[in-house]
Amino acid sequence: MMLECNSRTEEMKRERGNEVMRKYKCAVCGYVYNEAAGIPGKGIAPGTNWDDVPSNFLCPVCKAPKSMFKPVD
Numbered sequence: 001m002m003l004e005c006n007s008r009t010e011e012m013k014r015e016r017g018n019e020v021m022r023k024y025k026c027a028v029c030g031y032v033y034n035e036a037a038g039i040p041g042k043g044i045a046p047g048t049n050w051d052d053v054p055s056n057f058l059c060p061v062c063k064a065p066k067s068m069f070k071p072v073d
Contacts, residue, residue: 024050024069029062033069 021035033039033053038046042060044053050069057066 019049021047022050023072025072026059026062026064027068027070028064029059031059031061032072 023035024033025031026033033050035049036046038044038048039060040046044057050071053066055066058064059068
């Protein structure tokens with residue numbers, strides 16, 4: 001299991017030039033924003049860093065503001 005986790009971490013680093021892609025969870029509804037996937041239907045390309053998501057971003061499920069999202073460990 002640990003090997004699988006390490007392999008995925010290494011894959012994510014390669015995708016972002018050694019920068020690990022992260023996930024952020026909406027504290028209101030639990031929706032998870034995945035940097036690797038982005039939200040293409042909302043104009044957020046795959047690989048978009050959370051810091052580069054517009055400040056006026058709203059959760060696509062519950063419309064909570066970006067400030068309600070917390071990093072997933």
